[in-house]
Amino acid sequence: MSLLETRSLSIGYSQKSAPPKVLQKDVSLSINPGEIISLMGQNGVGKTTFVKTISGLIPKLGGEVYYQNDQLEHLSANDLARRLSIVLTEKPYSHNISVLELIAIGRHPYSNWMGVLRAQDKEAIDWAINETHINYLADKKLYELSDGQLQKVMIARALAQETDLIILDEPAAHLDLYNKIEVMTLLRNIAQKGKGILISTHDMQISTQLSDKLWLFNFNEPVQQGAPEDLILDGTLEKTLYLQDYGYDMIHGSIHIGMPENGTSVALEGPEDVLFWTTQALRRNGIKISQSAHTTISCSQREWIVRSSESSQHYTSIGELLTYFR
Numbered sequence: 001m002s003l004l005e006t007r008s009l010s011i012g013y014s015q016k017s018a019p020p021k022v023l024q025k026d027v028s029l030s031i032n033p034g035e036i037i038s039l040m041g042q043n044g045v046g047k048t049t050f051v052k053t054i055s056g057l058i059p060k061l062g063g064e065v066y067y068q069n070d071q072l073e074h075l076s077a078n079d080l081a082r083r084l085s086i087v088l089t090e091k092p093y094s095h096n097i098s099v100l101e102l103i104a105i106g107r108h109p110y111s112n113w114m115g116v117l118r119a120q121d122k123e124a125i126d127w128a129i130n131e132t133h134i135n136y137l138a139d140k141k142l143y144e145l146s147d148g149q150l151q152k153v154m155i156a157r158a159l160a161q162e163t164d165l166i167i168l169d170e171p172a173a174h175l176d177l178y179n180k181i182e183v184m185t186l187l188r189n190i191a192q193k194g195k196g197i198l199i200s201t202h203d204m205q206i207s208t209q210l211s212d213k214l215w216l217f218n219f220n221e222p223v224q225q226g227a228p229e230d231l232i233l234d235g236t237l238e239k240t241l242y243l244q245d246y247g248y249d250m251i252h253g254s255i256h257i258g259m260p261e262n263g264t265s266v267a268l269e270g271p272e273d274v275l276f277w278t279t280q281a282l283r284r285n286g287i288k289i290s291q292s293a294h295t296t297i298s299c300s301q302r303e304w305i306v307r308s309s310e311s312s313q314h315y316t317s318i319g320e321l322l323t324y325f326r
């Protein structure tokens, strides 16, 4: 049974004295237990609107949303909070509460009418704090946290809620690489235990390395979905994100950011890792890599030899090599 399913869902906003602004229509998608899905698309395409619509925070324009076969409209706020936890990019309303108090809010759907925490609530809170490695922050007030620390705390709050489905809007936006990898690994482990995870993101590493599936939103086009690797190889990802003009590198899943070519071209040879970084540096400086060029660079771990018909020059770093072309 799907944890979440949308059937012919239309999302967007009603407007006074004008037809509704429809951002996406006919969206039929589902998340199964154990899946991590990344929702991607350009700015303004409707990702946050989709997340808010399926969470019942804003009204849909048409179609249906189901949680384990129950229609969203038929679930009470408490029922929904036991099935779905959300980490939005918006900051919490009050910054004057402690990390522990915020995470305890995640237990609200389970605690009694006075909000008293039982042993199992405390266990869930401890588990969430341990999994996100934020023990050292537990007693701090939210206003004392950095953006990245607050982000991990918000993830811990969602984990403490112990729902089968977790939705995260840009979970790594404020995280350094180490913490991002930690959170990605954590999400993978949680998914392996049978939870479903939906991430709205612009982060190519999260979407293509972490996710089982991508949902790609585009303007005035049907939603595309599939394994990231399939959508990369058939060109769908490149097209949906409008990367064609920037030379999307399908082999490394990265973009070439460089100067316009300046008329210089070189042929390169050497070990793969050195070639990769040498290529990046040369392209950034407008130099074209062409195996038929007259100038050749032979790379090794510590030496770059530039050979042309007139000369042969030795360099011991990429930084030095670039001086040859300047």
Ligand SMILES: Nc1ncnc2c1ncn2[C@@H]1O[C@H](COP(=O)(O)OP(=O)(O)OP(=O)(O)O)[C@@H](O)[C@H]1O
Pocket: 013, 023, 041, 042, 043, 044, 045, 046, 047, 048, 049, 050
């Ligand atoms: N409350 C609102 N009323 C009317 N239009 C809105 C409202 N909120 C957002 N929009 C518009 O809806 C469109 C989609 O916004 P949304 O935030 O869903 O995009 P997004 O895909 O999440 O973008 P981003 O990648 O920039 O976060 C935008 O054009 C935005 O201006």
